[in-house]
Amino acid sequence: MSAIRAAPGVFELKRNKSRHEPQLQHKYSLGHDDEPVSPSDAPQESEYEEEVEESVREDMRKLEDTFPGISDRFRLVNRIGEGTFSTVYKAEDLHYDAHQNDWDVSTPTQDNYAEPPSKRRRFGREPTGRKKTKFVALKKIYVTSSPLRIQNELELLHDLRGCGSVCPLITAFRYQDQVVAVLPYFPHTDFRIQYRTFMVADMRHYLRSLLTALNSVHEHEILHRDIKPTNFLYNPDLKEGVLVDFGLAERQGSEYTNPCLCTHQSYVRRSRILSSYYSKNPPSTGFSAGYPKNDSRPSRRANRAGTRGFRAPEVLLKCTSQTTKIDMWSVGVILLTLLGRRFPFFNSADDIDAMIEMSSIFGTKRMKTAAAMHGQIFETNIPTIGEKGYSWEKLVKWSSCVEDLTESEQQATRLLSGLMELEPSKRLSAADALEHEFFTDPVHHDVPWGGNPEESAESGEEEEADDADEVAML
Numbered sequence: 001m002s003a004i005r006a007a008p009g010v011f012e013l014k015r016n017k018s019r020h021e022p023q024l025q026h027k028y029s030l031g032h033d034d035e036p037v038s039p040s041d042a043p044q045e046s047e048y049e050e051e052v053e054e055s056v057r058e059d060m061r062k063l064e065d066t067f068p069g070i071s072d073r074f075r076l077v078n079r080i081g082e083g084t085f086s087t088v089y090k091a092e093d094l095h096y097d098a099h100q101n102d103w104d105v106s107t108p109t110q111d112n113y114a115e116p117p118s119k120r121r122r123f124g125r126e127p128t129g130r131k132k133t134k135f136v137a138l139k140k141i142y143v144t145s146s147p148l149r150i151q152n153e154l155e156l157l158h159d160l161r162g163c164g165s166v167c168p169l170i171t172a173f174r175y176q177d178q179v180v181a182v183l184p185y186f187p188h189t190d191f192r193i194q195y196r197t198f199m200v201a202d203m204r205h206y207l208r209s210l211l212t213a214l215n216s217v218h219e220h221e222i223l224h225r226d227i228k229p230t231n232f233l234y235n236p237d238l239k240e241g242v243l244v245d246f247g248l249a250e251r252q253g254s255e256y257t258n259p260c261l262c263t264h265q266s267y268v269r270r271s272r273i274l275s276s277y278y279s280k281n282p283p284s285t286g287f288s289a290g291y292p293k294n295d296s297r298p299s300r301r302a303n304r305a306g307t308r309g310f311r312a313p314e315v316l317l318k319c320t321s322q323t324t325k326i327d328m329w330s331v332g333v334i335l336l337t338l339l340g341r342r343f344p345f346f347n348s349a350d351d352i353d354a355m356i357e358m359s360s361i362f363g364t365k366r367m368k369t370a371a372a373m374h375g376q377i378f379e380t381n382i383p384t385i386g387e388k389g390y391s392w393e394k395l396v397k398w399s400s401c402v403e404d405l406t407e408s409e410q411q412a413t414r415l416l417s418g419l420m421e422l423e424p425s426k427r428l429s430a431a432d433a434l435e436h437e438f439f440t441d442p443v444h445h446d447v448p449w450g451g452n453p454e455e456s457a458e459s460g461e462e463e464e465a466d467d468a469d470e471v472a473m474l
């Protein structure tokens with residue numbers, strides 16, 4: 001990090017000053033206002049400032065007051081996200097022209113994307129001149145986050161610079177214990193608004209972009225750990241999205257302590273299972289019904305970071321050798337949400353509930369096998385959970401309230417079953433998924449969804465904010 005001159009005590013990641021060199025071909029551009037077609041009928045967005053609530057203005061003022069120099073560099077426009085670990089603001093980059101902006105390649109299509117103008121209410125200083133306004137997203141990371149975690153997020157983003165569909169880090173500032181990451185502002189549509197109207201062709205664009213991002217992330221042996229719709233900012237006009245929020249991401253293997261049983265050869269697994277307490281005291285003796293008294297075994301700890309409803313089975317089963325495949329399960333949950341027209345699809349109160357939801361789909365037989373892979377025993381006495389489970393096709397039909405799936409939906413459902421595979425080693429990787437017939441040989445028999453949106457909405461949109469987005473960490 002190097003000190004910047006304007007504000008004493010503020011530190012900024014190294015950022016190159018503007019040079020007249022050919023720019024790198026990155027895909028993303030800063031959200032910005034296009035030059036008006038004619039000055040009278042196409043005003044710039046900065047003239048139509050967003051409507052900002054008083055409490056938000058107060059919050060933005062507080063950031064400006066407590067972070068020296070930030071208002072010299074950026075004009076805060078609005079608050080666009082409030083997460084578990086940060087608040088994100090949209091801001092105008094006032095020094096855009098003073099820097100080398102390699103990652104900002106504005107294509108004509110992107111230039112044409114303009115957000116709908118809203119009421120004129122300004123916050124902060126007046127925008128200058130009539131040149132293009134360049135917007136950034138300022139992610140203010142809460143001071144309660146550990147410095148190591150913040151450093152990890154910034155380092156991983158730095159490693160991933162230049163990766164397609166991954167939101168690049170422009171720079172970052174620190175003042176005392178406050179850290180602000182600067183990212184390009186990416187206009188996107190709220191998933192809750194778009195998911196029910198998606199045709200299969202839209203799902204294809206969405207997934208291709210998400211999988212492209214994950215393919216790069218996984219090639220760098222990085223696990224994102226929190227794949228979910230609010231962390232993938234999708235723009236339906238561009239048919240592209242960007243992956244954000246590497247707050248929980250980690251390098252594969254960085255947390256491995258005791259290798260999980262799933263990393264061993266099957267004969268080792270078998271012999272370990274045969275010599276286990278459970279095998280020596282089989283259910284017929286009545287010992288397995290409950291937890292052993294005075295259990296002397298150390299409790300098992302594994303990284304469970306992620307969001308309820310999107311956690312892979314091996315995360316729930318406390319696998320200590322988690323791989324990039326955990327992200328692929330979460331992609332499967334997104335596809336299931338799109339095909340099943342329900343958000344959130346899984347709505348569990350805790351990990352045990354989540355296991356029950358999974359067992360209702362997969363059946364006890366497959367759950368037992370999956371648990372044994374990670375040296376765990378799966379038992380349930382819930383009478384409604386059958387042994388065999390259901391096919392994905394049946395589930396998608398029930399969930400979306402249709403009698404038959406179109407050919408394209410059937411094809412998407414085949415991809416779904418490859419993603420929502422209980423065993424991580426058999427689950428599709430991002431590279432495999434991109435090679436799936438769904439992308440390479442798409443069936444174009446696509447019809448708008450004929451189900452009843454009201455019915456599918458019953459799964460509790462209101463609960464979504466609380467339930468689907470909760471992040472748990474060990």
Ligand SMILES: Nc1ncnc2c1ncn2[C@@H]1O[C@H](COP(=O)(O)OP(=O)(O)OP(=O)(O)O)[C@@H](O)[C@H]1O
Pocket residue numbers: 080081082083084085086087088137139167183184185186187230231233244245246247469471
């Ligand atoms: N580059 C960006 N462009 C536009 N909006 C963004 C950008 N980055 C983040 N946001 C908005 O801010 C929200 C929160 O961002 P992010 O996920 O990085 O923070 P977080 O605190 O980790 O969130 P959470 O805990 O909800 O996952 C996003 O869902 C998105 O709506």
Ligand SMILES: [Mg+2]
Pocket residue numbers: 083230231244245
């Ligand atoms: Mg997030």
